[in-house]
Amino acid sequence: MARENLPDSMRFIMKWEGGFVDDPDDRGGRTNKGITQEVYNSWRSRIGQPPHDVKHIGDEEVQAIYDGNYWTPAGCDLLRRKLDLAQFDTAVNMGTDRAIRILQEAVGARIDGQFGPATKTACDACDLGMTLVHYTQVREGLYKRFAQAPGQSKFLRGWMNRLNDLRREIGLPGLESIPEGPDFGDMPYIARVPDLPEGAPLERWD
Template identity: 85%
Template sequence: MAKENLPDSMRFIMKWEGGLVDDPDDRGGRTNKGVTQKVYDSWRSRSGQPARDVKQIGDEEVQAIYEGNYWTPAGCDLLRRGLDLAQFDTAVNMGTGRAVRILQEAVGAGVDGQFGPSTKSACDACDLGTALIRYTQIREGLYKRFAQAPGQAKFLKGWMNRLNDLRREVGLPGFERGPEEPDFGDTSYIARIPDLPKGSQLERWD
């Protein structure tokens, strides 16, 4: 439940975030090491640096972006081990706003997309195993929903392989074994899903 869990969590994320991707069907857009061009442009602008191609992103920049854009905003440093990784991985792949809403749904908190004291209390009080099962079920339902959109079906196998590897990593029963190398399914990478617009409700997932 602290920042010291970030390095191990980053190792899991980097297992699934490949190199440069520029697929017109990937709604995340041009991406390198899991960082989209849009996110990289915004981060460099806030840092007072000129824009440049995300292909040139450095490892220190990757670390800073993941911590500042996903780990901290999604409340990962406030969560128990296991739930913090699930939240972090979801924030990276599906956006921090959607990740907070999934977390709130999973632990029985009010779903408003804001990680406040009531959400923290619900996370602290929940049964961790039950919450992780619920969390990953919601995420699976969303992947299956998104795969129905035009051009997105080819990403479903990779999305599910990543999710099942997460289930293995956090110790859910039935997922004790998994491949050593990531299986991206029918593509060579895991597609990024744009975050929910601010104030939007979580999509129906069941």
């Protein structure tokens, strides 16, 4: 439950967030090292810098964006080890708001997309093993639902491989034999799930 877990979590993330991709069916758009062009432009604007091609993003910029856009806003600093990685990986692939809602559902907190004191209390009190199982089940259900959207079925195998690797990494039983190397499935990368609009239901896809 501390910032020192971020480097190990980053290693897991970067295993799955490879190089530059620009697939018209990937709702994230132009993406490099898991950072979309839109996110990169927004971050550079906040620090007073002009837009820049995400294809040429620097490693220090990647680290700063993962920390400032995903790790901290998703509440990962406040979570126990293993749950922090699950939350971080979900925030990166599915958006911070959706990750918080999945977390709230998994711990039985009010689902509002805001990581407040009540969510923190529920996370502290939860049974970690049961929460991790429930958390990953919710995420699996969303992937299967999203794969039904036009052009998205080709990403399901990669999404599930990433999720099962996360399950192995956090020690859920029955997944010990899953290889540590990334298997992107039917595509050469893992597609990003669109961010959840404010107030939208968890399963919304657009």
